């Protein structure tokens with residue numbers, strides 16, 4: 001396919017520009033015949049009598065012109081007129097015209113540095129070629145991207161860059177997806193003239209995630225700009241001048257950002273590569289599967305690269321509404337947890353306390369038999385934080401059919417506000433946070449709870465100087481914020497208008513309140529949420545055109561669980577349970593569980609709850625199954641299986657469906673689509689994939705809350721960013737990260 | 745026999761379904777003709793009869809009876825010929841042949857279904873694999 005597309009592109013650029021799917025999936029650099037020969041640049045090219053036909057914008061992008069025609073201008077790219085908004089650079093204008101300009105330092109989400117000079121183009125009436133990424137487009141500019149001067153300039157730049165770049169492509173992990181490799185094939189000269197020694201640079205230690213080979217660095221400073229602008233840590237910088245220039249941490253120090261893995265993607269060469277992935281595979285042997293991440297409630301879009309039955313790495317996919325093009329380190333590096341501690345056979349604990357592997361038939365028969373010996377109200381089902389909607393639906397139906405209504409999802413607390421969707425979702429959406437000008441964070445630390453949401457807040461703060469007020473335990477937020485207090489009394493003060501921050505909220509146009517899902521677990525959560533609502537009403541946070549009252553959920557299963565109504569009270573259900581069905585639930589407290597209770601653990605990892613389990617039923621992890629997940633903003637997405645299941649494991653919903661039959665309460669669905677049909681009768685929004693179902697704004701129907709807020713300060717909800725669930729706890733890389741990177 | 749077969753080059757694609765169908769019959773006949781040799785080489789007399797082997801061959805061919813694309817039939821024929829060559833050239837051993845063509849793919853354990861009687865299709869498939 002890729003070969004075909006390449007061939008097509010080279011032979012006929014018209015063809016590939018007409019199929020945007022091809023153009024969007026890969027950035028082609030199209031060499032032209034003349035670029036290959038060194039002499040061509042010097043020769044005066046005859047004027048091209050025939051213009052090539054106009055092209056579609058690069059990557060099928062759409063350009064939105066401002067409504068006011070004064071704010072748009074017209075430039076000519078290779079003879080074709082294009083209209084662009086004011087403030088576009090020459091490079092962006094060329095992209096609109098469908099010409100992909102080679103570049104190293106320019107990155108659309110970072111500030112402009114203009115130091116690699118690869119993007120030189122010719123502009124009429126300017127004496128020298130100009131760096132298009134840093135040059136604003138002016139009305140009537142005549143840009144030429146394909147002239148001998150531009151080609152010669154690119155070739156020269158390539159030669160300078162390759163002067164000090166080692167010739168180690170065969171052992172470089174970037175090989176095959178390296179911008180320098182691609183562009184030197186397309187624009188470089190076919191021979192070198194360099195006979196001196198190359199310079200070499202000492203490698204830096206950036207921690208357990210990023211491997212450095214600093215000799216390969218071409219000083220584009222993308223990584224430095226990423227660290228300061230997006231990740232918000234001033235760890236990386238440029239040291240030295242001239243040929244002594246190097247990238248490094250100023251003092252011997254590790255890179256301590258939760259987004260540090262992204263420098264691997266933005267580094268155009270192999271200077272920064274993934275340490276866990278080093279020398280493990282070459283990228284052309286990998287099969288990519290476009291799926292989503294489940295380690296937090298954001299649902300970042302990822303691509304799982306696998307070779308055979310093994311997940312080799314995880315890289316981000318672009319989704320402007322959710323994760324832009326970044327992912328957190330937990331998302332990127334948790335994959336080695338998928339290979340460790342896996343449960344691969346059904347097991348029953350014998351009288352001696354040891355597990356014995358049995359067949360599915362025997363395991364299900366044992367579970368069904370116990371199930372018939374307990375009273376219906378003693379049956380409890382608990383869904384874990386990584387459960388998909390299908391399995392939660394099956395679990396709920398099954399437990400209900402057995403005559404019990406005690407089915408819950410861990411992390412939802414005793415009485416979650418599950419009646420109205422707007423009460424537990426991020427109503428502005430993640431992208432919508434960019435419109436806000438004041439944030440009030442209540443009992444949430446987005447940096448550890450949802451790193452991508454934090455990156456959005458940071459982006460907004462950086463772009464518009466939005467104010468952030470934070471109520472909670474002392475936290476390390478990587479943007480300017482005001483720490484208002486540690487407990488609910490501060491919130492009450494704001495609600496009563498006694499707090500200095502009120503004036504900030506008062507003057508805000510689009511204020512946003514973000515309440516953490518950690519509040520669900522508190523005793524006084526009803527009172528807290530009603531106080532938060534008072535604040536919201538007082539400062540116009542919820543109004544018909546703007547609903548800025550957000551709840552930031554903690555894990556992937558949470559939103560769907562609330563949609564499906566898995567809301568039993570955990571404390572009571574566990575206390576009275578004689579038969580406990582844990583579907584991947586490891587973080588629920590089992591202290592109160594009666595001694596003689598029978599515990600079935602269905603899950604993919606031998607994690608905490610296995611120690612108490614009587615029967616283990618192995619299930620598949622998110623990389624191995626098709627499942628529906630809803631993220632914190634209410635957007636429904638699917639995981640796609642990338643690798644086969646381990647051992648004798650089965651998909652979660654199938655296990656419950658099979659068990660229901662053995663137990664004599666057969667569930668009425670046999671296929672995934674039938675389960676989804678069933679879901680659509682309960683929560684239709686879970687069927688509309690990749691869509692955000694808007695929630696209707698609540699008309700006031702709530703009974704007044706009698707509860708009082710307690711004075712206990714808010715707690716830190718996530719102690720260790722790197723280890724939050726069964727997969728990350730099994731991961732060795734995550735263990736290394738928590739050992740070295742967490743500040744103690 | 746083996747040498748003659750090896751000397752034959754890969755034939756050109758069948759032009760029509762008719763031609764492909766014809767080739768399938770030729771192949772079947774060829775396979776049937778080699779049964780006595782195979783019985784001899786692998787000492788199969790006490791485990792199987794020629795007619796059983798013949799019906800196994802027919803069954804293997806019938807597995808693909810829904811294929812209508814002549815190119816695909818050609819490909820399957822090529823694979824079949826290769827397999828036959830391997831058997832006739834003694835590239836396999838006795839247990840290969842017995843395992844694949846005498847006992848069959850299911851192996852020695854035959855689930856008689858007494859345990860699963862009355863259970864749904866779903867459950868039966870569930871017990872065998874996750875992928876259905």
Ligand code: SF4
Nearest residue numbers: 217218220221223267
């Ligand atoms: S390490 Fe990579 S991203 Fe950073 S300056 Fe060097 S080449 Fe650019």
Ligand code: FES
Nearest residue numbers: 105116117119133
């Ligand atoms: S991309 Fe323009 S100077 Fe680097």
